[in-house]
Amino acid sequence: MLEEFELYARNIRGTLSQNLFRICHAGRNKQIRTLGITTDLALIDASFIRLCGQRYHARLGIEENSKRKYKSYYGKKWLEITEKLRTGSFVYLHTNELTKIRIPMFHRTTLKPQNIEESSKPKNEIGLLSKIRRVFK
Numbered sequence: 001m002l003e004e005f006e007l008y009a010r011n012i013r014g015t016l017s018q019n020l021f022r023i024c025h026a027g028r029n030k031q032i033r034t035l036g037i038t039t040d041l042a043l044i045d046a047s048f049i050r051l052c053g054q055r056y057h058a059r060l061g062i063e064e065n066s067k068r069k070y071k072s073y074y075g076k077k078w079l080e081i082t083e084k085l086r087t088g089s090f091v092y093l094h095t096n097e098l099t100k101i102r103i104p105m106f107h108r109t110t111l112k113p114q115n116i117e118e119s120s121k122p123k124n125e126i127g128l129l130s131k132i133r134r135v136f137k
Contacts, residue, residue, distance in 0.1 A: 005036030
């Protein structure tokens with residue numbers, strides 16, 4: 001998974017990005033999948049965009065180059081829909097079919113993570129660091 005993918009895939013066919021290009025294009029032959037997350041569609045090499053089997057598009061911002069590129073891929077109707085999306089809504093592309101979807105808000109079902117410190121444990125309690133110290137005494 002590559003966050004801020006525009007930093008890596010602006011020119012994915014260039015000499016500096018050859019290994020990334022191979023992973024994206026031929027990695028599936030070795031069971032390697034690539035996930036690119038970007039805020040700006042216009043900054044991604046078209047060869048990677050065409051390769052994607054699934055795409056999630058959130059609301060488009062004011063960047064004209066992104067709008068132009070999006071419109072050339074999906075048409076004016078879907079551009080207008082995507083410009084008006086709210087948080088949690090996406091335009092989803094799969095098997096060359098566009099649909100508008102809504103992802104529910106994530107709610108944690110476990111307790112908040114707690115900081116565990118060895119020093120806060122009573123002396124008689126056995127922890128990992130205590131076991132390691134005993135081995136090396």
